[in-house]
Amino acid sequence: MIDEETARERVVSTADRLFYAHGVQAVGMDTVRTESGVSLKRIYALFPSKDDLVLAVLRRRTRQWDTGVTGAVSGAGTPRDRLLAVFDFLAEWFREDTFRGCAFINFFGELGGDSNRVAEAVREQKASFQRRVAELVREAGGPGHLAPQLVLLAEGAQTTAAISGEPDAAAHARAAADTLIRCAFEGSQEAERAL
Template sequence: MIDEQTARERVVSAADRLFYARGVQAVGMDAVRSESGVSLKRIYALFPSKEDLIVAVLRHRTDRWNAGVTDAVDGAGTPRERLLAVFDFLAGWFREDDFRGCAFINVFGELGGGSDRIAEAVREQKESFRRQVADLVRAAGGPGHLAPQLVLLAEGAQTAAAISRDPDMAGHARAAADTLIRCALDDAGEPAAAA
């Protein structure tokens, strides 16, 4: 018998794959059982309701998102490149075979109005991303208004790429972000050569 932590991880990973591919409402707990190899009794001991499982999946996705953005940013050099690395991260993600858009937006669209806990988990992820970008903007010496602009570009690119099935949306958003960053940093007094 597998330990509790391993069972939990298997259930969350299985549910994440299924929810992302098919949608939350289309996936029953039997499908999660089959995909995870964990009995229904054990699943319900770990997650007393489907809502509990959905919240756990969203928190798991938040951790994955934060790690992906951090890895991309850490691999960049200048503060401007670090800001643009967010869009490079999106470009790689948009080209993955299983890309279906933002899982948080998808879940919110399905269930956000019916569950305060799910809506709050989605809002927490969006706020976490906004803080990441705001920290990058501050480190680059940019004005506070730049962060929400870049976040809107990133969020919009995710939605546009999912709907259009065009992974180049990340590149378009990156080009727009580069323009915004250049204008904002140049207005803040950054020398043009630092680009």
């Protein structure tokens, strides 16, 4: 018999793969059981409801997202490059064979109206990403209004790439972000000179 931590990881990784590929409502707990090799009784002992399992998947996705963004940003040189690295991270992700869009957006669209817990988890992840981009903008010495603009580009690129099936959405968003960054910094310098 596998230990609790291993069983939990098997169930969450299996549910993540299945929910992301097919949608949460299309995947029954019997399918999760069959694919994970963990009994239904044990699954329900670990996750009393399907919402609990969805939340565990979203927590896992949050860690993956944070790790991916942090890795991309830490590998960039200048503060401006760190801002653009977010879009480089998206470009790599969009090219993965398993890319199906943003799981948070997908799950929110599917369950957000029926599950306050799922909606709140998605909102928190999106707010966390906004805070991270705002932090990068501050570190670069950019104006505060730049962060939400860059976040909108990143979020829009995810949705566009998922719907169109074209990974180039990341490159287009990166080019737009580069323009916004240049304009924001030029505008800040002009404002300082005017003072």
